[in-house]
Amino acid sequence: MNLYRSARAVAGASGDDAIDWRSAAEAAKAATDPGSIDLEPGEAEAYASDVRDARAGVRSVSGLEFDVPETVEIQNRHHWIDANVATFERVMSTLENHANTSTFPGIARTINTGTMTVMLSFLGRNVLGQYDPLLLADTPDDEHALYFVRPNILNAAEALEVDADRFRRWIAFHEVTHAAEFGAAPWLSDHLEQRMEEGIATLSQGSFDREAFRDLDAAMTVVEGYAELLMDHAFDDEYEDLRRKLDERRQGRGPLQQLFRRLLGLGLKRRQYERGKNFFEYVVSTRDLETAALVWEGPEYLPSHDELDSPELWLRRVER
Template sequence: MTSSSGSDEENLRKFLEEVFGGQLPPGALEGMDLTELAKGAGLPSDPAMLQAAAAQMQSLFASGGDEPVNWKLAQDLARQVASGSVTMVPGHALPPTGGSQIGTDGDPSVTPEAQHALDEAATIARLWLQQVVDVDVPAAPLQAWTRGTWVNRTIPRWQKVVEPVAEYMAGAIGDALGKQMEQMQSMPGMEGLGAMGMGDPRAMMRMMGGTMFGMQFGHAIGSLAREQLGTTDLSLPLWDSSAPVLIPANLDDLLADSDLDPSAARIFFAAREIAHVTLFRSAPWLPEHLFTAIEGYARGIELDLSSLEEKMRDVDVSDPIAMSALNPEDMFTFTRSERQERALTELTTTLALIESWVDHVVTHALEGKLPRLDAMRELVRRRRATGGQAEQMLANLVGIELRPRSISEAYDWWQSVLDTEGAAGREKVWAHPDLLPSPEVLSGQPQAPKADAAEQPAEAAADFDADFDEELRRLLDGELPEAPKEDGDGDGDDDGDGDGDEPGPAPAA
């Protein structure tokens, strides 16, 4: 139905009053060409459609808040993405992943069988690791988590990483919007925009930025929950505990596309998670050092404002609904100063040292014991080199690519330390950040290939296969030396219901 011009203006007047909850300043609409405003905002003339649009805008304003990221929205959305459910945030469609859904459908609960298999794998991995490292391997039982549990437990760490970036980006968008708003207010019939409370673009972004970033980060974190195998895949400690963690559903997805022996793979990935936890526990300064470096880098990041302003020219700033649908991934181009490049190099070098140390000790602990160790290491290298959809999305949003550099050089460096100073000397490097080698030191290492487990001839894999099952049977039957005693009942289930979901008392180390 087509309304008259007078009816259009009356409908729009009611719409604006409803959006602003009857709090429009006196005379805010006086002198405004409401018909022109309706056209500029792309608003419908039908009263029912206007009412629905007003409800969407009210929801948007109400959910934004004053924080740079609406973490309640982010966590709720992350849980829904992690479970694979289709969701709609009021007024918004779920952002696209850029590809097919990651992993299998749903968020399967942890079965007693899966927990038992991981318990056995962790016991073996812990025993073999303790034989090659010169620090105590924490005896906390390995916990098996669902994807939703991973989201709930890691959200506090993500807050420290992304909030500084979100706050800066909201201000940059507000500045770009301000230039457009000034131009709009100079147009005939638009002089009243400032009186409506839309004259301060930064205030507008404070209202809507929390929602926009909450959606984007929630989607990225939920997608990561479908990719990560534990809490240390990125060489960052995403959970403040000495207990190692694996997500059985994600591990099953990974192994479904390979011909690896599941029992051997569980031991291998349990060993990697336990090695990470061992390092972060033995070097308590390291987690805070990493997150402080990330936060410092994020606070100094800069946007290409000329590129942002160019992209914002196509955005209708008078339509909050259209603005809330902005996708930061498509809008932001980051620039790095020389200082930022140095900071990023130092950060990624530290990550490379962590990743290569874990690879080094796990390789030495498992070589000669697991079949196809080289294939499992290569699988990790490929995942690390390419990253997943969620990692790429996060890098686009915050401008930080958590991709370690010079890992092969760092691995060679750790081998040289082991050759000259033994395991005790290797582990002493982690006593203080000043003892870590610089990027220049690592880049100066000889690049000649070393003979390690990753370069075993293919025909040797058959020999490992023949002995693996028998050795595993002997270990589980108690015919080999006992693993270190664990505190607790060893089932990794805090609340006793077998699913590993609920938090409980921290296990003793």
């Protein structure tokens, strides 16, 4: 970790865009210890076995037809930053394209690059695993990917005082549930992209498309909630202690980390988990898992913002 090199990369931000992405990536890596990916004997196969078992377990309980991405990577933190810079750039490009030109573009670029550096560095130290559907990719043929950030998984398992192998397996099941969702609903990526682009475009023009962001939040709540539901049914080991300890760790972070989590919307993600899980638990308890999977039939089957809090309204609508 070299904070001087990180600051120098941010100060040297250049180009014509609002963010110098190459400098942001360089600075984020300079500020972040990469961690080790010196795998123990059999560890690579253990990751692969976890993914295969998760695929079989999720297929069995959900009845969904899907496969896992061909790209499954065991990464260090620098690898994760490199893999996600392009995604951040694609998502932010809509905002950049509509942004007003600053009176002092060089200063604005440096500030923006520094902000993105802090974000990438913080996430790089905290993300455990990631299913990347490559939203807003240049071509629809780009491969989806599955990442595991090994040093973060090992650090979290140690901090939580849980078995590292069981914790790694739990993370694998969680990410494979997301692969199941996007695999079962080929339309989902386009739906999320459209709502994201609509919301960002109006935001960058000084207005706020409330419905676009409500729809995006509702869709992501379904994605996170359904993943939690499938994990509870598919995971082949004890998990309540893992979930409880991870939640306690999030809540027990220091004020600076809590601030970062709020700024990055990670508190919102936790709310999406809980709200979505409550929705699906009601559907399964009153119907079954097959009924819950109706959400992937098409965008019109997604619950609205109001239906998420009143799942009986959603059931009444889709079962007509």
